[in-house]
Amino acid sequence: MRIHLGTDHAGFELKNEVARHLSEAGHEVIDHGAHVYDPQDDYPAFCIAAAEAVVADPGSLGIVIGGSGNGEQIAANKVKGARCALAWSEETARLGREHNNANLMGIGGRMHSLEDALKIIDAFVATPFSEDARHERRIQQLADYEAK
Numbered sequence: 001m002r003i004h005l006g007t008d009h010a011g012f013e014l015k016n017e018v019a020r021h022l023s024e025a026g027h028e029v030i031d032h033g034a035h036v037y038d039p040q041d042d043y044p045a046f047c048i049a050a051a052e053a054v055v056a057d058p059g060s061l062g063i064v065i066g067g068s069g070n071g072e073q074i075a076a077n078k079v080k081g082a083r084c085a086l087a088w089s090e091e092t093a094r095l096g097r098e099h100n101n102a103n104l105m106g107i108g109g110r111m112h113s114l115e116d117a118l119k120i121i122d123a124f125v126a127t128p129f130s131e132d133a134r135h136e137r138r139i140q141q142l143a144d145y146e147a148k
């Protein structure tokens, strides 16, 4: 699977670990920055770039990383067609895929150990959308609102 990453300084270290971990697992990882550590950088451009890439690349997934994941998720969700779930446990990661067909997840690099963060990310990447009618219906309602 192709996986697009975006992060600010607060997720920089985790992003590099995630890129290594996912590449070793056989995924194609595309890094939309930050490419250098700058403690003063801002998350929106990196997360919007990752979300735009995911929307333009159907079937791919995205992971946006920051200190909390909050701002990163907000930024990604500004992109039309992006459905970015804030994943803070393996269960919320799985539900983001099963119920919301999330094509991106946000995660806080300051919120988890590396081991736990990688488990959360693995749960997200491994879980398919359920395709249940009630979830399809709700996602369509969001898409209809977005199209207005």
Ligand SMILES: O=C[C@H](O)[C@H](O)[C@H](O)COP(=O)(O)O
Binding pocket: 008, 010, 011, 043, 065, 066, 067, 068, 069, 070, 071, 072
């Ligand atoms: O929601 C925003 C993210 O958590 C940012 O990564 C965070 O606000 C960055 O904080 P600071 O600039 O204090 O390192």
